[in-house]
Amino acid sequence: MNSFEWYNPTKIIFGEDSFEKISKEIPKNARILMIYGGGSIFKNGIYDAIKKQLDGFYVEEFGGIEPNPTYQTLKKAIEQIKTNDLNFILAVGGGSVIDGTKFISAGVLFEGDSWEIPKKGIRVEKAMPFGTVLTLPATGSEMNSGAVITNKETGEKLGMGSPHLFPKFSICNPSVIKSLPKTQIQNGIIDAFTHVLEQYVTFPIGASLQDRISESILKTLIEITPKLLNEPYNVTTASNFMYSCTMALNGQIQKGVPTDWATHMIGHELTAHFNIDHARTLAIIMPNLYRVKFENKKEKLAQMAERVFNIEKTDTNIMAEKAIESLEAFYKEIEMPYKISDYTKEGKGISEKIKETFISRNWLGLGERKDISPDEVEKIVEMSL
Amino acid sequence: MNSFEWYNPTKIIFGEDSFEKISKEIPKNARILMIYGGGSIFKNGIYDAIKKQLDGFYVEEFGGIEPNPTYQTLKKAIEQIKTNDLNFILAVGGGSVIDGTKFISAGVLFEGDSWEIPKKGIRVEKAMPFGTVLTLPATGSEMNSGAVITNKETGEKLGMGSPHLFPKFSICNPSVIKSLPKTQIQNGIIDAFTHVLEQYVTFPIGASLQDRISESILKTLIEITPKLLNEPYNVTTASNFMYSCTMALNGQIQKGVPTDWATHMIGHELTAHFNIDHARTLAIIMPNLYRVKFENKKEKLAQMAERVFNIEKTDTNIMAEKAIESLEAFYKEIEMPYKISDYTKEGKGISEKIKETFISRNWLGLGERKDISPDEVEKIVEMSL
Numbered sequence: 001m002n003s004f005e006w007y008n009p010t011k012i013i014f015g016e017d018s019f020e021k022i023s024k025e026i027p028k029n030a031r032i033l034m035i036y037g038g039g040s041i042f043k044n045g046i047y048d049a050i051k052k053q054l055d056g057f058y059v060e061e062f063g064g065i066e067p068n069p070t071y072q073t074l075k076k077a078i079e080q081i082k083t084n085d086l087n088f089i090l091a092v093g094g095g096s097v098i099d100g101t102k103f104i105s106a107g108v109l110f111e112g113d114s115w116e117i118p119k120k121g122i123r124v125e126k127a128m129p130f131g132t133v134l135t136l137p138a139t140g141s142e143m144n145s146g147a148v149i150t151n152k153e154t155g156e157k158l159g160m161g162s163p164h165l166f167p168k169f170s171i172c173n174p175s176v177i178k179s180l181p182k183t184q185i186q187n188g189i190i191d192a193f194t195h196v197l198e199q200y201v202t203f204p205i206g207a208s209l210q211d212r213i214s215e216s217i218l219k220t221l222i223e224i225t226p227k228l229l230n231e232p233y234n235v236t237t238a239s240n241f242m243y244s245c246t247m248a249l250n251g252q253i254q255k256g257v258p259t260d261w262a263t264h265m266i267g268h269e270l271t272a273h274f275n276i277d278h279a280r281t282l283a284i285i286m287p288n289l290y291r292v293k294f295e296n297k298k299e300k301l302a303q304m305a306e307r308v309f310n311i312e313k314t315d316t317n318i319m320a321e322k323a324i325e326s327l328e329a330f331y332k333e334i335e336m337p338y339k340i341s342d343y344t345k346e347g348k349g350i351s352e353k354i355k356e357t358f359i360s361r362n363w364l365g366l367g368e369r370k371d372i373s374p375d376e377v378e379k380i381v382e383m384s385l
Numbered sequence: 386m387n388s389f390e391w392y393n394p395t396k397i398i399f400g401e402d403s404f405e406k407i408s409k410e411i412p413k414n415a416r417i418l419m420i421y422g423g424g425s426i427f428k429n430g431i432y433d434a435i436k437k438q439l440d441g442f443y444v445e446e447f448g449g450i451e452p453n454p455t456y457q458t459l460k461k462a463i464e465q466i467k468t469n470d471l472n473f474i475l476a477v478g479g480g481s482v483i484d485g486t487k488f489i490s491a492g493v494l495f496e497g498d499s500w501e502i503p504k505k506g507i508r509v510e511k512a513m514p515f516g517t518v519l520t521l522p523a524t525g526s527e528m529n530s531g532a533v534i535t536n537k538e539t540g541e542k543l544g545m546g547s548p549h550l551f552p553k554f555s556i557c558n559p560s561v562i563k564s565l566p567k568t569q570i571q572n573g574i575i576d577a578f579t580h581v582l583e584q585y586v587t588f589p590i591g592a593s594l595q596d597r598i599s600e601s602i603l604k605t606l607i608e609i610t611p612k613l614l615n616e617p618y619n620v621t622t623a624s625n626f627m628y629s630c631t632m633a634l635n636g637q638i639q640k641g642v643p644t645d646w647a648t649h650m651i652g653h654e655l656t657a658h659f660n661i662d663h664a665r666t667l668a669i670i671m672p673n674l675y676r677v678k679f680e681n682k683k684e685k686l687a688q689m690a691e692r693v694f695n696i697e698k699t700d701t702n703i704m705a706e707k708a709i710e711s712l713e714a715f716y717k718e719i720e721m722p723y724k725i726s727d728y729t730k731e732g733k734g735i736s737e738k739i740k741e742t743f744i745s746r747n748w749l750g751l752g753e754r755k756d757i758s759p760d761e762v763e764k765i766v767e768m769s770l
Contacts, residue, residue, distance in 0.1 A: 001624045003400025008393070014641065015388025206621035208608060209628050212601030220593045236591035239386045239641070243594050256399065256624070 001207040004255040010143045011169040012246065016235060018173045022053045025131060025169040030088035031058045033081050035101050037065045037093045044179035046135055050092055060084060065093065068150045068157065068271065068278075069100030071115050078107045078114060081128070089130035091167075095139025098132050099147035102165045105130050117160055118149055124162035133171040136180065137242040138188035138279065140195060140249025142170035148268075157268050172246065174238035177228075185228060186336050187279035188245055193221050193330070194263060194282040195248040201290065201300045202258040202368035211303070214253045218308045220244050225334060258368040263289050265366060266377055269354045274344045283331050283338040288383040290324050292376050296369055340385045351381035386592040389640040395528045396554040397631065401620060403558045407438045410516055410554040415473035416443045418466050420486050422450045422478045429564035431520055435477055445469060450478065453535045453542065453656065453663075454485030456500050463492045463499060466513070474515035476552075480524025483517050484532035487550045490515050502545055503534055509547035518556040521565065522627040523573035523664065525580060525634025527555035533653075542653050557631065559623035562613075570613060571721050572664035573626070577633040578606050578715070579648060579667040586675065586685045587643040587753035596688070599638045603693045605629050610719060643753040648674050650751060651762055654739045659729045668716050668723040673768040675709050677761050681754055725770045736766035 013021050026032065032054065041047040051059070062077045080086070081104070091101035105127040107114030116122055134142045141147070146161035177185070200214040221244050227237045247253070266289070267281030276284070290297055301320035305311040309326040311319055331338045340347040355378035358364075366372040398406050411417065417439065426432040436444070447462045465471070466489070476486035490512040492499030501507055519527045526532070531546035562570070585599040606629050612622045632638070651674070652666030661669070675682055686705035690696040694711040696704055716723045725732040740763035743749075751757035 001400075001621060001628075003402050005396060005398050005406075007396040011390060011392035013390050015386075017388050021390075206625070208605045208625045209601060209632060212604060213598055216594060216597030216601055219597060223593060236386060240591070240593045243386075243641075247594060256628075 001205055001210075001256040002258075006252065006255045007163060008143065008166065008251055010166045010250075012143060012172055013169055014172045014174075014239070014243065016173060016175050018171045019049050019053055019133070022050070022131070022133070022171055023055075023057075026054075026057065026088060026090070027129075031084070031086045032060070032088045032090050033077065033086045033104075034059055034061045034090045034092060035065060035077060035097055035104070036061070036063050036091075037067075037097050039063060040179075041092055041135060044135075044176070046092065046133070046176060050090075050133055054090075060086060065097045065100045066150075067096050068148075069096045069103070070150045070152045071103070072152050074100050074103050074107065074149070075114060077104045081108045087128065089128055091130060091132040092135060093132075094134070094136030095141040098134075098139070098141040098167070099149065101130050101132070102127075102141075102145070102147040103149050103160065104128075106160070106162065106165060115151060118158035119151075119156070121160075124160070124164050127162065127164040129168050131169045131171070132167045134173075134242070135176045136184060136188065137172075137177070137245035138184075138191040140192070140246055142167060142172065143246050143250035145251075155272065157272060172242055174235055174242045175233070177238040177241065178233045182229065183277075185241075186334050187277055188241070189221055189225055189228070189334060190283050190331070190336055191279040192245040192248040193218065194279070194286060196253065197286065198260045198263060199254045199257060201297050201304060202260055203296065204299050204303070205257055207257045210253055210255060210257050213247075215304070215307050217244050217248050217253070218304070222308070222330065225330075229334065260368045262366040262372050262377075265363065266354065266380060269357060270340065270350075273350060273353070274340070274346065276340075276343045280336065280338075280343065283336050284340055284384045285380060287324050287328050287338070288380045289372075290327075291383065292380050293367060293372060294320065296367070296371070338384075340381075347385045351378045351385070354378070354381050386590055386595075386641040387643075391636065391640045392548060393528065393551060393636055395551045395635075397528060397557055398554055399557045399559075399624070399628065401558060401560050403556045404434050404438055404518070407435065407516070407518070407556055408441070411439075411442065411473060411475070412514075416469070416471045417445070417473045417475050418462065418471045419444055419446045419475045419477060420450060420462060420482055420489070421446070421448050421476075422452075422482045424448060425564075426477055426520060429520075429561070431477065431518070431561060435475075435518055439475075445471060450482045450485045451535075452481050453533075454481045454488070455535045455537045456488070457537050459485050459488050459492065459534070460499060462489045466493045472513065474513055476515060476517040477520060478517075479519070479521030480526040483519070483524070483526040483552070484534065486515050486517070487512075487526075487530070487532040488534050488545065489513075491545070491547065491550060500536060503543035504536075504541070506545075509545070509549050512547065512549040514553050516554040516556070517552045519558075519627070520561045521569060521573065522557075522562070522630035523569075523576040525577070525631055527552060527557065528631050528635035530636075540657065542657060555631075557627055559620055559627045560618070562623040562626065563618045567614065568662075570626075571719050572662055573630055574606055574610055574613070574719060575668050575716070575721055576664040577630040578603060579664070579671060580633040581638065582671065583645045583648060584639045584642060586682050586689065587645050588681065589684050589688070590642055592642045595638055595640060595642050598632075600689070600692050602629050602633050602638070603689070607693070607715065610715075614719065645753045647751040647757050647762075650748065651739065651765060654742060655725065655735075658735060658738070659725070659731065661725075661728045665721065665723075665728065668721050669725055669769045670765060672709050672713050672723070673765045674757075675712075676768065677765050678752060678757065679705065681752070681756070723769075725766075732770045736763045736770070739763070739766050
């Protein structure tokens with residue numbers, strides 16, 4: 001196990017009754033900017049439910065955060081906060097709204113152009129306090145301090161993070177799942193599942209407890225998936241889903257272990273080129289990344305085969321192959337297409353383009369061993385067409 | 386799954402190199418009271434290692450915190466802080482030193498007699514900041530906000546807790562295990578194992594992920610125990626042990642689930658009467674509590690049998706019985722005696738005494754269903770003689 005530091009001060013408020021607890025978490029003198037996305041919260045009743053809880057506070061609103069939040073939109077929210085002297089942000093949405101809120105929270109107290117924060121990797125030393133109301137379980141952004149922001153003009157999609165960017169609180173109400181379309185639930189399952197795999201399918205390092213907690217999340221997601229997709233709303237199933245998504249990326253399972261994240265980096269390019277949903281790009285890339293980096297990952301793949309997919313213990317290579325097959329079988333069970341051609345007819349030539357992008361960005365060694373070459377990236381994408 | 390709130394802002398700094406990271410965690414202007422126990426830190430080198438890291442800070446010391454920290458000792462530390470205008474506390478020790486430090490941290494900012502805090506259950510609204518250096522993995526106090534304090538004069542042993550009583554940081558260096566006697570490692574294993582069971586062996590409530598994380602801690606403890614007790618120091622084994630102890634009582638696995646804690650409450654009385662180590666009282670009581678409350682607990686006992694002790698799935702009653710037998714077999718593997726008569730010849734009549742104590746304190750319904758009667762407490766203790 002590697003040395004590690006683990007710090008996560010976000011207060012999670014979980015349950016069907018959690019909306020009612022929001023007002024006691026917001027400072028009395030708060031002048032709030034409530035931030036949301038494309039407006040689904042007006043249709044599903046969440047907007048009304050939250051506004052009712054904010055009675056007595058001064059509240060302005062900022063809507064229209066995109067699925068991949070852009071600097072161009074977010075800087076308008078920063079202006080609104082400055083102009084109207086607001087002092088607290090409430091994000092009501094999924095990972096994109098929460099990620100965007102983190103950028104706003106840092107940007108509003110930053111002297112200069114806020115895009116420099118992700119662009120130059122500037123250390124965020126202060127940020128405006130914010131809370132979240134999670135409307136879409138998937139990314140874990142409600143309990144971590146990271147964000148991914150897109151610059152529409154330059155085409156860049158960059159990550160940022162800081163210990164100052166943890167939400168003060170996150171309201172996790174499983175009933176929000178009731179109104180989600182099936183595609184978004186599929187995305188949430190795969191997003192959370194892949195988050196765990198990026199932190200688990202690397203090489204063994206003797207972190208017995210972290211491994212088992214990762215396996216716990218994977219097994220729970222597998223267990224609940226049929227009910228979640230095919231049965232009417234059930235609070236127990238919804239709660240296990242929502243909690244698993246949070247746990248998959250709240251930082252805990254990465255403590256003391258190597259992490260990969262190459263699937264995410266390659267997947268981001270598929271979203272940039274073809275606008276394929278983030279989670280779906282992960283399903284497309286991951287199995288083929290495992291095939292190409294098989295020697296690196298076979299011990300942990302075999303462990304996953306045994307402990308997560310209940311495959312009888314035999315030869316490591318055979319078990320590792322079965323783990324990859326089981327992963328694809330899980331996509332099929334979810335009815336999640338996992339080939340580029342399932343989403344676009346324009347895939348020809350993309351593998352070389354992505355390879356060139358990685359070379360131009362000097363991303364020459366990816367993954368937990370920093371040994372995934374641009375040629376291997378090309379091969380992985382080619383296998384995923 | 387019940388609704389829950391989860392908040393834990395303690396920063397865990399974990400690893401063999403963690404001592405070196407302590408000075409950057411302490412405020413620059415800190416006037417420190419370093420608190421420790423009976424002096425083992427002088428023999429094992431931890432005192433010197435920590436003092437070296439505190440070079441440049443103003444440091445006073447307060448030693449002599451007892452294994453069950455007493456109000457009478459702790460109030461002297463409160464006086465020292467007030468008299469000399471200190472503003473930061475560093476606990477260097479195990480659960481007793483850290484628990485005592487929490488009491489001091491609250492007491493020093495409390496107007497009036499600090500014993501009133503646990504005695505009257507006064508809500509702690511402010512506390513002096515403190516960090517910890519963990520020297521003995523067992524209680525989880527390094528990552529929670531609770532403490533148990535004894536009043537030598539009245540014989541009371543009372544719990545207290547507050548969101549203001551989380552350590553600012555805890556230094557978890559697995560190499561401290563090198564110098565521990567076998568009895569303390571045995572105690573640590575059983576303490577952590579029992580902490581999990583108190584939060585897990587109750588009744589099913591559909592908390593799939595919490596259950597699996599609890600099982601992860603139990604399985605890890607079982608896995609590492611032979612190496613931990615019988616082989617020379619190994620950093621991987623020691624790290625898994627230390628991390629499991631922290632995870633067993635940092636609040637996470639109790640979120641959204643019923644909890645029991647009756648074994649702890651009965652066990653405390655055995656410590657009070659016979660001075661038996663806390664962990665050993667837990668081993669004495671728990672199997673018989675499970676026998677007496679079998680109907681309440683058999684579903685979760687059967688689940689533990691299957692998932693933790695790898696017992697083939699059959700009838701619930703049979704599996705639940707095998708879980709209790711497996712628990713006792715685990716004590717035997719650890720060479721942990723688990724009968725009152727293994728520790729004292731004065732056990733006769735104790736079951737009735739403890740029953741009377743519970744009646745006098747109005748503890749008429751214990752456990753996750755609040756249905757353990759004083760008569761059942763008597764029976765449990767009688768079976769444990």
